Amino acid sequence: MAQESLLVSFVLGVSLIAAVVVLIGRGWRNYSVAGGWTTRESGSVLTRGADSPMMWTAAFLVAALAFGTAAVLFVAGAEVPEGMAAIGGAFLVAGTTLILILYVFYGTFVSARSRGLKNAQAAFLGAWALGMLFVVAIALKLLGLF
Numbered sequence: 001m002a003q004e005s006l007l008v009s010f011v012l013g014v015s016l017i018a019a020v021v022v023l024i025g026r027g028w029r030n031y032s033v034a035g036g037w038t039t040r041e042s043g044s045v046l047t048r049g050a051d052s053p054m055m056w057t058a059a060f061l062v063a064a065l066a067f068g069t070a071a072v073l074f075v076a077g078a079e080v081p082e083g084m085a086a087i088g089g090a091f092l093v094a095g096t097t098l099i100l101i102l103y104v105f106y107g108t109f110v111s112a113r114s115r116g117l118k119n120a121q122a123a124f125l126g127a128w129a130l131g132m133l134f135v136v137a138i139a140l141k142l143l144g145l146f
Helices: 002-026 045-051 053-077 082-114 119-142
Strands: none
Touching: 002 053, 053 082, 082 119
16 A cells, blocks of 8 residues: 555656646746857757756756665665665765766866866866865775764
8 A cells, every 4th residue: 555655656746847847848948048158059969958958857857766766776675686775775876976076077167167267277177176075085084984
């Protein structure tokens, strides 16, 4: 009985998110950022996809569902094979680490670019920020804090 209510809750949640995306997504077609950056009509499929708010929304939903599935596998206990739980845990650790790295690098890169630095200088600052995180992680490991 509990499994059925969880499934119904999940389906209703996903359909609610889909309804919000459909209703709000139509108004984003003419959106432009204050810095003068607008969506491009020409270019490669990858470039147009990166400029599309619907593509970003779909990617977020896929990532959220993947993390949710991995979390359920990780905490399911005896109901799933032990190997599947290990795969879920490994996915959660690897995915969270990758998202943190991309967030720090891309955030630093965009922040530096918006302050007038060139691409190479902004990439250097992003790499420097990641290096500092790595040094902090090593220092915490040496202190025995994790």
